[in-house]
Amino acid sequence: MSAEDRTETMDDAATSADAVPAVESLDEENTLTRDFVRRVSDLLDAGETDQVYDLVERLHPADVADLFELLGADERPMLAAAITDLMGSEVFAELNDHVRELLVESLPAGEVADIAEQLDTDDAVAMLEDLDHEDQQAVLAHLEPEDRAAIETALSYPEESAGRLMSRDFVAVPGHMTVGDLIDYLREDRDLANEFWEVFIVDARYHPIGTCALSWILRCPRGIALTDVMKRDQNLIPVDLDQEEVALRFQKYALISAAVVDPDGRLVGQITVDDVVHIIQEEAGEDVLLLSGAGDGDINEPIRESYASRVRWLIANLLTALVGATIISHFGGAIEKLVALAALSPMVASIGGNAGTQTMAVAVRALATNQLTRANTGRILWRELRVAMLNGVTVAALIGIATALFFANPLLGAVIATAVMVNIMTAGLAGVVVPVLFDRFDQDPAVASSVFVTMITDSMGFFAFLGLAVASGLV
Amino acid sequence: MSAEDRTETMDDAATSADAVPAVESLDEENTLTRDFVRRVSDLLDAGETDQVYDLVERLHPADVADLFELLGADERPMLAAAITDLMGSEVFAELNDHVRELLVESLPAGEVADIAEQLDTDDAVAMLEDLDHEDQQAVLAHLEPEDRAAIETALSYPEESAGRLMSRDFVAVPGHMTVGDLIDYLREDRDLANEFWEVFIVDARYHPIGTCALSWILRCPRGIALTDVMKRDQNLIPVDLDQEEVALRFQKYALISAAVVDPDGRLVGQITVDDVVHIIQEEAGEDVLLLSGAGDGDINEPIRESYASRVRWLIANLLTALVGATIISHFGGAIEKLVALAALSPMVASIGGNAGTQTMAVAVRALATNQLTRANTGRILWRELRVAMLNGVTVAALIGIATALFFANPLLGAVIATAVMVNIMTAGLAGVVVPVLFDRFDQDPAVASSVFVTMITDSMGFFAFLGLAVASGLV
Numbered sequence: 031m032s033a034e035d036r037t038e039t040m041d042d043a044a045t046s047a048d049a050v051p052a053v054e055s056l057d058e059e060n061t062l063t064r065d066f067v068r069r070v071s072d073l074l075d076a077g078e079t080d081q082v083y084d085l086v087e088r089l090h091p092a093d094v095a096d097l098f099e100l101l102g103a104d105e106r107p108m109l110a111a112a113i114t115d116l117m118g119s120e121v122f123a124e125l126n127d128h129v130r131e132l133l134v135e136s137l138p139a140g141e142v143a144d145i146a147e148q149l150d151t152d153d154a155v156a157m158l159e160d161l162d163h164e165d166q167q168a169v170l171a172h173l174e175p176e177d178r179a180a181i182e183t184a185l186s187y188p189e190e191s192a193g194r195l196m197s198r199d200f201v202a203v204p205g206h207m208t209v210g211d212l213i214d215y216l217r218e219d220r221d222l223a224n225e226f227w228e229v230f231i232v233d234a235r236y237h238p239i240g241t242c243a244l245s246w247i248l249r250c251p252r253g254i255a256l257t258d259v260m261k262r263d264q265n266l267i268p269v270d271l272d273q274e275e276v277a278l279r280f281q282k283y284a285l286i287s288a289a290v291v292d293p294d295g296r297l298v299g300q301i302t303v304d305d306v307v308h309i310i311q312e313e314a315g316e317d318v319l320l321l322s323g324a325g326d327g328d329i330n331e332p333i334r335e336s337y338a339s340r341v342r343w344l345i346a347n348l349l350t351a352l353v354g355a356t357i358i359s360h361f362g363g364a365i366e367k368l369v370a371l372a373a374l375s376p377m378v379a380s381i382g383g384n385a386g387t388q389t390m391a392v393a394v395r396a397l398a399t400n401q402l403t404r405a406n407t408g409r410i411l412w413r414e415l416r417v418a419m420l421n422g423v424t425v426a427a428l429i430g431i432a433t434a435l436f437f438a439n440p441l442l443g444a445v446i447a448t449a450v451m452v453n454i455m456t457a458g459l460a461g462v463v464v465p466v467l468f469d470r471f472d473q474d475p476a477v478a479s480s481v482f483v484t485m486i487t488d489s490m491g492f493f494a495f496l497g498l499a500v501a502s503g504l505v
Numbered sequence: 506m507s508a509e510d511r512t513e514t515m516d517d518a519a520t521s522a523d524a525v526p527a528v529e530s531l532d533e534e535n536t537l538t539r540d541f542v543r544r545v546s547d548l549l550d551a552g553e554t555d556q557v558y559d560l561v562e563r564l565h566p567a568d569v570a571d572l573f574e575l576l577g578a579d580e581r582p583m584l585a586a587a588i589t590d591l592m593g594s595e596v597f598a599e600l601n602d603h604v605r606e607l608l609v610e611s612l613p614a615g616e617v618a619d620i621a622e623q624l625d626t627d628d629a630v631a632m633l634e635d636l637d638h639e640d641q642q643a644v645l646a647h648l649e650p651e652d653r654a655a656i657e658t659a660l661s662y663p664e665e666s667a668g669r670l671m672s673r674d675f676v677a678v679p680g681h682m683t684v685g686d687l688i689d690y691l692r693e694d695r696d697l698a699n700e701f702w703e704v705f706i707v708d709a710r711y712h713p714i715g716t717c718a719l720s721w722i723l724r725c726p727r728g729i730a731l732t733d734v735m736k737r738d739q740n741l742i743p744v745d746l747d748q749e750e751v752a753l754r755f756q757k758y759a760l761i762s763a764a765v766v767d768p769d770g771r772l773v774g775q776i777t778v779d780d781v782v783h784i785i786q787e788e789a790g791e792d793v794l795l796l797s798g799a800g801d802g803d804i805n806e807p808i809r810e811s812y813a814s815r816v817r818w819l820i821a822n823l824l825t826a827l828v829g830a831t832i833i834s835h836f837g838g839a840i841e842k843l844v845a846l847a848a849l850s851p852m853v854a855s856i857g858g859n860a861g862t863q864t865m866a867v868a869v870r871a872l873a874t875n876q877l878t879r880a881n882t883g884r885i886l887w888r889e890l891r892v893a894m895l896n897g898v899t900v901a902a903l904i905g906i907a908t909a910l911f912f913a914n915p916l917l918g919a920v921i922a923t924a925v926m927v928n929i930m931t932a933g934l935a936g937v938v939v940p941v942l943f944d945r946f947d948q949d950p951a952v953a954s955s956v957f958v959t960m961i962t963d964s965m966g967f968f969a970f971l972g973l974a975v976a977s978g979l980v
Contacts, residue, residue: 067880244719304759314789322866358848372847373833391797405542
């Protein structure tokens with residue numbers, strides 16, 4: 031962008047800055063108010079598209095994206111039709127995947143291509159990657175050859191890899207340049223990225239040899255060679271690295287941007303932290319959804335997909351609950367003799383389940399953040415067992431004494447206390463071992479740990495309590 | 506930093522780049538290998554501090570921080586003693602809070618002050634904020650007056666607010682400067698931040714009037730006025746804004762840095778995205794820990810603290826399980842007549858619990874990411890009830906048919922199917938309503954929703970199943 035362009039843009043910005051979002055559009059938490067959304071919704075239903083346009087025009091693109099998500103599914107295409115020329119690349123880049131997919135599917139391929147050409151490669155890829163093959167091809171056919179090639183290359187990398195995430199708009203210059211050369215190069219009106227934070231220095235084979243933060247360049251005299259300013263020690267991201275690993279590196283090394291290299295070590299793209307922030311948030315947030323068996327857990331997901339992903343886990347849990355039910359059935363005679371066993375046994379199972387869930391959540395997060403590794407598994411297991419022992423003694427004492435007093439049956443109290451102690455220790459063990467084993471076999475520990483841990487604590491709860499009741503001669 | 510300083514630093518970097526981390530120190534996931542950690546541990550135990558130094562010297566500061574976390578608690582002070590002059594600010598900034606706290610407590614106040622002076626204000630605050638008042642004062646007394654004032658001001662802001670998070674090292678210039686003026690200003694050897702990504706433009710009262718990405722400055726001719734280059738539309742962060750809201754704004758508007766203003770609108774600091782990345786990760790990851798009742802869920806937390814935070818929730822769950830046990834006791838007569846009820850009732854409760862946990866996880870995440878707001882609560886509740894209906898019909902049919910066949914008792918099958926349907930619908934309702942109510946009353950929905958939802962689904966499971974068994978004349 032040339033200085034002239036920039037100046038014009040700034041005048042535009044100044045104008046739109048006068049028209050700050052109307053007071054009522056955002057609440058104190060910076061989210062769109064219910065009244066605003068309702069007003070847009072009413073106006074859409076009334077067909078008052080001009081008034082909708084006036085309202086929406088004042089919003090930041092990120093809020094326009096939020097507005098789409100807050101409206102009902104049937105109103106979204108109406109909104110899109112009402113504000114066509116506000117549907118810029120920034121809005122599309124911020125849209126929830128499901129909402130974007132439905133919108134994109136409702137637009138003709140030519141219009142999708144127009145939007146894709148405005149977007150950075152990574153955002154265009156995000157827009158196109160979920161389309162079915164035929165629609166994707168139709169959109170690609172409308173693109174300029176250069177954009178098309180960039181997007182096709184990106185789509186050839188595995189899903190959720192650095193290659194899908196990276197942008198091809200970066201600044202790379204040869205090492206023989208000085209600071210002055212670089213500034214002159216940047217001032218020429220080239221088709222460079224609008225915003226970039228670091229400049230990559232490459233050798234003749236386009237291998238990155240260093241990186242320069244822009245603040246260093248600005249603070250150095252023009253005559254200094256870039257090779258004297260640059261940082262040689264770089265974090266090069268392999269193009270096929272999983273996005274979760276990319277996010278962990280950005281976090282670990284506090285990166286703003288990083289060079290992406292192909293298997294030959296050539297610079298092919300850059301990833302900037304703003305693209306990674308979404309991934310960090312998603313990856314960290316998805317553990318709670320996966321552990322609870324809620325799949326994607328996206329409130330914008332079509333109902334059929336939510337049903338499909340959740341019902342699987344409910345059925346899996348049904349089968350594991352069957353193990354518990356079978357154990358109880360086995361002790362039917364004991365229950366007939368002392369019906370209190372029927373009331374108390376779910377408590378023993380439930381306490382174990384809770385303790386197991388606690389430990390499992392800790393282990394899953396520690397695995398996801400690379401804090402629990404092969405180097406400290408033994409120590410963490412021992413740590414969790416000690417926590418389990420303290421928890422077990424406390425809870426077993428409480429439930430044992432309460433049961434002994436309430437049923438006036440000290441032996442029943444001793445039996446339930448022992449069973450609770452055994453089950454909380456089992457929970458501590460299973461809560462670490464199950465997710466670690468999944469991780470060792472390269473499975474996401476958040477996905478299926480819960481079913482196994484619950485099965486173990488349920489079974490152990492029923493078995494230990496009812497088994498001890500019989501073995502102790504209580505019944 | 507002047508160009509000369511920079512050049513020297515770069516020479517250092519070049520030297521250390523030759524000594525790349527030994528092959529065995531990092532595995533393919535970029536974490537320290539078990540063999541490496543064990544070797545350091547063995548050498549520490551053997552008192553071979555020089556060899557430890559040689560090994561650790563090659564590591565990136567972030568990996569040194571990881572090494573501390575991977576070692577046992579008793580070995581950490583030994584490592585600190587062995588590598589004193591490698592314990593730079595970058596290592597401290599990357600250390601886990603608990604590990605840092607213990608290390609800091611083991612060092613004399615003067616040494617802590619020396620480290621604090623090297624750190625950015627935000628990192629120094631993170632190091633000092635958990636110390637008890639007396640230790641904190643001892644360290645502050647050792648600081649230079651200017652650093653001391655900065656840290657004391659930061660500590661006067663609420664915990665987890667923008668004021669604690671912000672750095673006071675930023676670049677702010679008056680609007681009358683041109684691009685050339687700014688570059689000259691930056692080239693003078695001032696005590697500015699090492700790395701910065703944007704420059705803030707302020708008026709005479711130090712109110713921010715615009716912001717300039719460095720890439721725009723580099724691409725403009727020297728004569729252009731900054732007020733023509735800057736973006737006027739800014740995201741100003743109030744100094745007392747909660748860090749979770751700060752993180753959401755960075756995400757929503759894809760910010761790299763943002764100005765922090767005091768209640769009078771004066772620029773007092775800046776927050777950069779690398780500080781926010783940790784918060785996004787923590788805030789998104791803490792939901793799974795909070796929902797499971799695992800408190801902080803940090804594997805480096807002292808065992809007593811883990812015990813204290815977890816046992817509370819186990820006891821709370823014990824009390825809610827008591828509600829279920831009471832309901833079962835109430836139906837003791839029915840169970841004596843048909844002992845299969847004892848085996849089946851935990852299944853009904855457990856399926857409801859699982860369905861409730863799924864919906865709750867979805868609602869908690871949607872609330873945390875500002876996707877579920879007052880503007881769409883009704884729509885999302887209706888959505889979840891439809892998913893619950895589909896899940897309910899499927900699971901109820903499965904369990905009803907299986908029970909009817911297995912016990913050769915169609916009425917028992919019908920009773921359990923109805924109870925499961927009722928409980929899954931209840932779970933869908935409670936899974937949304939409970940977290941939303943907590944959120945409305947400004948409580949973190951992740952903290953206590955789980956206990957309430959489980960109590961509701963347990964009670965409803967036992968009550969619906971056993972109640973229907975009696976009401977239908979089954980027993």
